[in-house]
Amino acid sequence: MKLLVIGSGGREHAIAFHLKQSSLVQEVYCAPGNPGMQADGIHCLDISEMDFESLIAFAKEEQIDWTFVGPEAPLFGGIVDHFAESGQVAFGPSQAAAQIEASKLFAKRLMEKYHIPTAKYQTFTDQKEALKYLEQQKLPIVIKVDGPAAGKGVTVAETLSAAKNAVIQAFGKEDGNQRIVVEECLEGPEFSIFSMVFNGKVCHSVPARDHKRLEDGDRGPNTGGMGALAPLIDISAEIYQRAIREIVEPTLEAMEKEGTPFNGVLYTGLMLTKEGPKVIEYNARFGDPETQVVLPLLKTDFASLINNLLHGKDTDVEWDEDSTCLGVVLAAEGYPEKPIKGIEFTLNSVNNPALKIYYAGISSLDPICSSGGRIAMVTGYASNKKAAQELVYHYLEEQKLEKIQYREDIGDTV
Numbered sequence: 001m002k003l004l005v006i007g008s009g010g011r012e013h014a015i016a017f018h019l020k021q022s023s024l025v026q027e028v029y030c031a032p033g034n035p036g037m038q039a040d041g042i043h044c045l046d047i048s049e050m051d052f053e054s055l056i057a058f059a060k061e062e063q064i065d066w067t068f069v070g071p072e073a074p075l076f077g078g079i080v081d082h083f084a085e086s087g088q089v090a091f092g093p094s095q096a097a098a099q100i101e102a103s104k105l106f107a108k109r110l111m112e113k114y115h116i117p118t119a120k121y122q123t124f125t126d127q128k129e130a131l132k133y134l135e136q137q138k139l140p141i142v143i144k145v146d147g148p149a150a151g152k153g154v155t156v157a158e159t160l161s162a163a164k165n166a167v168i169q170a171f172g173k174e175d176g177n178q179r180i181v182v183e184e185c186l187e188g189p190e191f192s193i194f195s196m197v198f199n200g201k202v203c204h205s206v207p208a209r210d211h212k213r214l215e216d217g218d219r220g221p222n223t224g225g226m227g228a229l230a231p232l233i234d235i236s237a238e239i240y241q242r243a244i245r246e247i248v249e250p251t252l253e254a255m256e257k258e259g260t261p262f263n264g265v266l267y268t269g270l271m272l273t274k275e276g277p278k279v280i281e282y283n284a285r286f287g288d289p290e291t292q293v294v295l296p297l298l299k300t301d302f303a304s305l306i307n308n309l310l311h312g313k314d315t316d317v318e319w320d321e322d323s324t325c326l327g328v329v330l331a332a333e334g335y336p337e338k339p340i341k342g343i344e345f346t347l348n349s350v351n352n353p354a355l356k357i358y359y360a361g362i363s364s365l366d367p368i369c370s371s372g373g374r375i376a377m378v379t380g381y382a383s384n385k386k387a388a389q390e391l392v393y394h395y396l397e398e399q400k401l402e403k404i405q406y407r408e409d410i411g412d413t414v
Helices: 010-020 052-061 072-076 079-085 104-113 127-134 160-172 237-257 291-297 302-310 385-397
Strands: 002-007 027-032 066-069 121-124 141-145 154-157 180-184 190-198 201-204 213-215 219-222 227-230 264-273 276-283 324-332 355-359 362-365 368-370 374-382
Touching: 002 010, 002 052, 010 027, 010 291, 010 302, 010 355, 010 374, 027 052, 052 079, 066 079, 066 302, 072 079, 104 121, 104 180, 104 237, 104 276, 121 127, 127 160, 127 180, 141 160, 154 160, 154 219, 160 180, 190 237, 190 302, 201 237, 201 302, 227 291, 237 264, 237 276, 291 324, 291 374, 324 385, 355 385, 368 374, 374 385
Parallel strands: 002 027, 002 066
Antiparallel strands: 121 180, 141 154, 141 180, 190 201, 190 264, 213 219, 227 324, 264 276, 324 374, 355 374, 362 368
16 A cells, blocks of 8 residues: 655654554655654655645545545644545544534533533633633633644643633634633543544554643643653553543544544543543544554554554454553753754664654754754653653663753653
């Protein structure tokens, strides 16, 4: 098969890399990709992820068997619908189904209607009303911007002033049509489940956890993710199955009933509260950086799995639940607010098959030159969490990393 992956980040590097490991796959292209992918034999294309016309033309010309859409922006823009109208196959949700991520309000109303456990909430289109409401609520409290936010539109406010500031900033960014969701703050360990879905057939991943906060000890601002771990020893098989039964499956059924059936990857972000698992958020695609630690644990041929889903075939999915994969993100100084671009550095070559580097915001590989906030992710695969941590952090300690920041406690915090 010849496959196309849409996107340019570490998530897409992982998707393309693991698709290419399949004996069924002849070539993997990535649009636009990044220079780090080329070292793995992935062909990068000078086509924007939002240039649907050119992507479809390429898929037709190269006789691409199917396309895997990584990031949210093209999904929100309707890339899957455009591909289908052109007779091409793209694995991902339709524009209507992608609302489950694109609109926090859509997701909350869906959960409310179908009694899917989640945090209590209120929505606001008026800044003054939102500020007044905050004064009557318990802290901490969560403020979410309704609309695409690249994983960064959420503020967990510990103080009233922080909550008010988040509301003011949210309304200040838009043209007056802004909506926000204000939620109670759920407490407990977080975890996420990826569900690969096509026409009613579903395969669920092992649970994973990302670390959103910038600094050690889960302090500092929320980011797109500073590291990840899978699977999770603190999420029992019973809790995992309960989350599938009470949340993931009812969500997919609800989307079907609403006339927006979900295909692609449904990311369910969960909190294990005292009452049981509850939804924090949904994404309409693989999470970044969790993908980079989940896919290495997949024993089943990844390309075969997706291909079987697309062709309506049942697949027995096997995961390595006895090992651990852990990843640490290298981010540019100034991330997430104002990351420095153009940072040049090198990383020692990796000779250990248990170590893997997935690249993201770079414009060149030798030397590495940063072009975004998150530059790369170093992942370690080992028999347990401690061994995986030692593998990754020992490697990082040997590098000369100036103007680069990373957390030193990935895997420690819940």
